[in-house]
Amino acid sequence: MxxxxxxxxxxxxxxxxxxxxxxxxxxxxxxxxxxxxxxxxxxxxxxxxxxxxxxxxxxxxxxxxxxxxxxxxxxxxxxxxxxxxxxxxxxxxxxxxxxxxxxxxxxxxxxxxxxxxxxxxxxxxxxxxxxxxxxxxxxxxxxxxxxxxxxxxxxxxxxxxxxxxxxxxxxxxxxxxxxxxLGGPGPLAGRRVVVTAGPTAEPLDPVRVLTNRSSGKMGYAVAEAARDAGAEVTLVSGPVALAVPAGVACVRIETALQLRDAVLAALPGADAVVMAAAVADYRPAETAEGKIKKERGGGELALRLVENPDVLRAVVAARKPGTLVVGFKAETGDAVGAAERMLRDKGLDLVVANDVTSAGSEFGSDTDEVAFVSAAGSERQPLLPKREVARLLVGRISVALSGRGTL
Ligand SMILES: Cc1cc2nc3c(=O)[nH]c(=O)nc-3n(C[C@H](O)[C@H](O)[C@H](O)COP(=O)(O)O)c2cc1C
Incomplete structure (x- = not known):
């Protein structure tokens, strides 16, 4: 005891x-x-x-x-x-x-x-x-x-x-x-955990961005749960309307490139990286210096997009041996299948799969029905409050880091 x-x-x-x-x-x-x-x-x-x-x-x-x-x-x-x-x-x-x-x-x-x-x-x-x-x-x-x-x-x-x-x-x-x-050290005492959260926002011009519906709730809940488990937590956060949990260091970013740089800067010394942010796959090829004006009678505006770097791949390539990397896969449809492919293709330790079309798991909701997908197989969870999903995830990370089991 x-x-x-x-x-x-x-x-x-x-x-x-x-x-x-x-x-x-x-x-x-x-x-x-x-x-x-x-x-x-x-x-x-x-x-x-x-x-x-x-x-x-x-x-x-x-x-x-x-x-x-x-x-x-x-x-x-x-x-x-x-x-x-x-x-x-x-x-x-x-x-x-x-x-x-x-x-x-x-x-x-x-x-x-x-x-x-x-x-x-x-x-x-x-x-x-x-x-x-x-x-x-x-x-x-x-x-x-x-x-x-x-x-x-x-x-x-x-x-x-x-x-x-x-x-x-x-x-x-x-x-x-x-x-x-009661103030005991917790299973992640002495560990460093990096968490990404929220959407990215890619500027089109000084007033407009391309973004997505991620609320950041999941990543913030993971940061909180890791802190509660005693970890030193760095939260790399896109623009969200959430309060940073007390005791968590927060680096604010907007674009996918900034997110990549912030995560790679926090990576040395990290024991686990949990990538819960919804990172834009593409960004505008150029950002207009002035506000893009409406063309009278033009009717159409074509945007040229270029691919963003794959941040997960960059993290997996740069991590030191033993650093756990967890990805999230929000999908419409077969989320587990997509998560299994992502796990293999990107060399991750765990993917949290979430079908955002299932009731209660939509972007912005307070609950999620997820599956934990790892090399050991996939484990479906019932619909749970995001805080509980976060606690379960942090529990798995604690066990894996202590050598008592795998993710
Ligand atoms: C054999 C038996 C087992 C029960 N087991 C549970 C249980 O595991 N969990 C639960 O929420 N209610 C269970 N119940 C129902 C609760 O005992 C019942 O709702 C009771 O009013 C709870 O009161 P309390 O929360 O004031 O103790 C059980 C009832 C019986 C007869």
């Missing part, structure tokens, strides 16, 4: 999922690692696990009924949240996620989260269809936007016997997220 929990007060909120039993061992490990663990159970959770089991492993009686708290001088329902260094709700049911997303305060887990001063983490666990339901996904996205750390569920065999996504994250993943939230 992790070092950062030593001496920390951690509230472990356990809700009514079949996975609740797993938290007995997790609470024991947290306690053994030196944390002061206060377990808070929803009423439903007590149908799955005995409070006594938690008391036995933490040495502290769990709380459940906010109206029955002893030592409730004024504000027992919020005292635990205020005192906690971190609140982890695991497993978090669909019901509790909905409650938290809407600020309900009708049980002790909810009031504790509302009153928390420190970081709050939630680890959803439920059947795949419940997890993928629009309501749950909206609730999770809302919580993530509010700064709550969502520890994504894993794919695997569920309590029902079905195989799918929704299984509570592993104890290792819970521990790593808690560690990070």
């Amino acid at each position: 992790i070092a950062a929990v030593r001496g920390k007060r951690i509230v472990l909120g356990v809700t009514g999922s079949i996975a609740a039993y797993k938290m007995i061992d997790f609470a024991r490990k947290l306690t053994q690692a030196g944390a002061q663990v206060q377990v808070v159970l929803t009423e439903s959770a007590t149908r799955f696990v005995q409070p006594l089991a938690f008391q036995a492993v933490t040495g502290v009686p769990p709380a459940s009924d906010m109206f029955a708290l002893e030592d409730d001088r004024v504000a027992g329902h919020v005292a635990m949240g205020r005192a906690a260094d971190a609140v982890l709700v695991a497993p978090a049911t669909a019901q509790t996620l909905a409650k938290l997303a809407h600020g309900f305060a009708d049980d002790l887990v909810a009031t504790t989260v509302l009153a928390a001063r420190g970081p709050v983490l939630v680890a959803p666990a439920m059947e795949t269809r419940m997890w993928l339901s629009a309501a749950t996904q909206e609730n999770v996205a809302r919580l993530a936007q509010r700064g709550i750390v969502v520890i994504p569920p894993e794919s695997g065999e569920l309590a029902s016997g079905e195989i799918g996504e929704g299984r509570l994250a592993s104890p290792d993943a819970l521990a790593a997220a808690l560690d990070r939230a």
Whole structure:
């Protein structure tokens, strides 16, 4: 278990999922690692696990009924949240996620989260269809936007016997997220990550550009997730309407040539390069010095375009051995097939494929349905908030850089 929990007060909120039993061992490990663990159970959770089991492993009686708290001088329902260094709700049911997303305060887990001063983490666990339901996904996205750390569920065999996504994250993943939230170094500590984001804009004249619909949300989410994992992040960003995440160094560019130069300048010392920018394949052959005037009665204006250099190829050619290079392939149609070709042709380590015509994955949306395509094969993901796609991607990069697996 992790070092950062030593001496920390951690509230472990356990809700009514079949996975609740797993938290007995997790609470024991947290306690053994030196944390002061206060377990808070929803009423439903007590149908799955005995409070006594938690008391036995933490040495502290769990709380459940906010109206029955002893030592409730004024504000027992919020005292635990205020005192906690971190609140982890695991497993978090669909019901509790909905409650938290809407600020309900009708049980002790909810009031504790509302009153928390420190970081709050939630680890959803439920059947795949419940997890993928629009309501749950909206609730999770809302919580993530509010700064709550969502520890994504894993794919695997569920309590029902079905195989799918929704299984509570592993104890290792819970521990790593808690560690990070408490200021631990994170899996990418000491690593440098370069991320490109947004569109490029190729000038036609002083007032007009050729550009595309990329919002930059994906690249910004990757930069944020890499920062959260402890990396030193350089974000090379085209023109977008997004705030640069705190602690991330940003180099602003407009054209594909500027983007290439900025990435190559940041490349020495980089451990991973994630190319999420939508780079123009062509640029105007020349940029007019003055504004191009409308010709009266002309009816047509022909533009001559020249090809931009392939930035991904340039990065792969210039990287030092061991630097991971990740590309993104936004396609209309067979995105996975196009990503497989791109992976081979350009010598990339991973391509994140995204069919921009599928519902929820359009340019500018907050969600994406992607597939991770590598030499090991392709792994399709369900429709997820971009922040979660980014976390998954950064998780893969962390594992690959640590030598524990491949991209
Ligand atoms: C056997 C059983 C297993 C359940 N497992 C889950 C689960 O894994 N995830 C979930 O979101 N809900 C699950 N539920 C439904 C929740 O227990 C129910 O929505 C409850 O109201 C949650 O309340 P709470 O969030 O206050 O604990 C399960 C229900 C039963 C009967």
